[in-house]
Amino acid sequence: MNRGRVILAVILIALGLVWIGQGTAIIAGTGPMTGQPFWAWVGAACVAVGVVLAGLEVRSRRAKAS
Numbered sequence: 001m002n003r004g005r006v007i008l009a010v011i012l013i014a015l016g017l018v019w020i021g022q023g024t025a026i027i028a029g030t031g032p033m034t035g036q037p038f039w040a041w042v043g044a045a046c047v048a049v050g051v052v053l054a055g056l057e058v059r060s061r062r063a064k065a066s
Contacts, residue, residue, distance in 0.1 A: 005057050012050030019043030 021027035023040030033039045 002057060002060070005053055009050045009053035009057065012046045012053065016043040016046030016048075016050060019046065 019039045020043035022033040023036055023043055025035040
């Protein structure tokens with residue numbers, strides 16, 4: 001198990017979801033990110049990368065178990 005990969009995947013997914021919320025103004029705030037679609041796209045990219053990393057970790061665990 002690559003603990004670093006799992007931690008990075010969780011952080012990327014969580015951060016990406018927050019950025020999506022701020023970029024789409026679902027998470028209200030007064031900062032410069034609120035309501036800016038750019039941050040929603042950056043958040044979506046972070047979530048995608050996090051899901052890929054998590055998938056690679058699951059796949060490598062299954063390969064080791066076989």
